Amino acid sequence: MPLSAAFDTIDHGILLGRLSGMGLGGTVLQWLRSFLEGHSQMVKLGETCSDPWPLTCGVPQGSILSPMLFNIYMKPLGEVIRSFGGRCHLYTDDTQIHYSFPSNSKEAPRILNQCLAAVADWMRRNKLRINPDKTEALLVSRSSDRGIGWQPVLDGVALPLKSQVHCSLGVLLDSALTLEAQVSAVAGRAFAQLKLVRQLRPYLVKSDLTTVVHALVTSRLDYCNALYVGLPLKTARKLQLVQRAAARLITGASYRERSTPLFKELHWLPFTFRSQFKVQTIIYKALNGLGPTYLRDRISYHKPARSLRSSGEALLLPLPISQARLVGTRERAFSAVAPRLWNSLPIKIRQAPTLLAFRKDLKTWLFRCAFGE
Structure with missing residues (x-):
């Protein structure tokens, strides 16, 4: 959901209230107030200029503080979306909503549209302008579930369900996640x-x-x-x-x-091994507190019921086959791929003490696998 003129519409009073609610006060809050206020604008036509008009909204573009202040301003939107059971990613001037539901759910369309209505209302109350015409909707499902017969509605505009969208940071996603x-x-x-x-x-x-x-x-x-x-x-x-x-x-x-x-x-490294190198590096970071927690929560170490020789080998618990085969693309999910790739590594690499040592040993091992050396 892209916003129109996002940085120019941030209300100073609302933003300062949010900063105060986060615990900022005294000199720090006054410094931020002076950063935001005291600006004016005018219109020039030929040689004629209008009277200056004080600016009560907007953050200076190009400043290192502005993206951070914008994210603080948008933070309550995440709570609105989560109250309807959805999840979201908030970027500088864009918002992604993720809503998961069973294919036979009759309540999901109603709840999702209620969520979108609440989002549009929140935007209006916070003096932000959402752009429904540039908003894209993607239904990820089995091919047999794609004719669901309803459309999400955002601010009175029906959003057509597309077969592919530029959904996430420049990656083109499609409804079957075939890539x-x-x-x-x-x-x-x-x-x-x-x-x-x-x-x-x-x-x-x-x-x-x-x-x-x-x-x-x-x-x-x-x-x-x-x-x-x-x-x-x-x-x-x-x-x-x-x-x-x-x-x-x-x-x-x-x-x-x-x-x-x-x-x-x-x-x-050949292309497929370069991709494998990236995933295994992400796994190492997740297991050692160097990566995002949402990935770490997707994997867990294998803990055998009895003390075995493999107990100290830092193996990951494979995803049950019944879960991995729910959807064809599930086998490419991080929770399924991570145990398979990680457990294939030699124990010396899995137990590398540092990220630098892990990457060095991993590349050497993958090079040997790729070229049979």
Whole structure:
């Protein structure tokens, strides 16, 4: 749910009240008041200027404080959404609502629309302008459940249920979570960048060319690549082809030359192993208090009923098969993927004392797995 002119509509009085409610007061609150107030605006037409008009809303854009103040201003919205059983992600000028319900639920559409009505009302009371025309709705479900026959309504505007949306931080999600549209979009943009970089090749030494390829191409492959673990080979192949083309461009190899020796020369992990590296690093961080708690809550250590040799091997408890097969995409969920990938690691890597040591040993092990060394 995007907002219109989000930073320009924050009411100073409401914001200062929220800051005071958080425990700020005295000199600190006065300093923030002076940061917000005392600004004015005017309109100039030709050589004529209007009288200055004091600003009672808005935070200065470009300031390091402004995004933080905006998030504080929006914080109560999360409580409104959670009161209806939903969850949310609040970004600077965008809000995502996640609502889960059984496919046969008759109450879910009513509750969701009540939640959206409460959100629109909260926005009005807090002098924010929601933009229903740019709001997207996505129903993630089995194909047999997609003709549900209702539409979410936001501020009087019916939101069509789309088959795919730019839902989360630039990742293109679809109603079946196949990520096919996302992979195709990333591959298309990466090949376009490779085409441009190829024109620079005669003018750059290999090290500089490698830097450019990393900045413009492989960075696109690595962005959110934890999502690609477990994708069908047909889908993942599109991104593998990008990596192969990048390796051939840097090394000057012909199209017919095999990519495996090129990856070894460049010391690159193949695409599928790069994704695995990302997920296993996330698991290590979650288990050692270096990652978000919502991921740590999805996994737990295996604790056998009897004392066994494997008790001290830091293995994770696998997700029960009955749960993993509820939906086809469930097998790619973090709670299912994490135990499988983590338990496949040698015990020395699982028990690495630091993140740096873990990443170093993990890359060496994956390199051997990828190239059979």
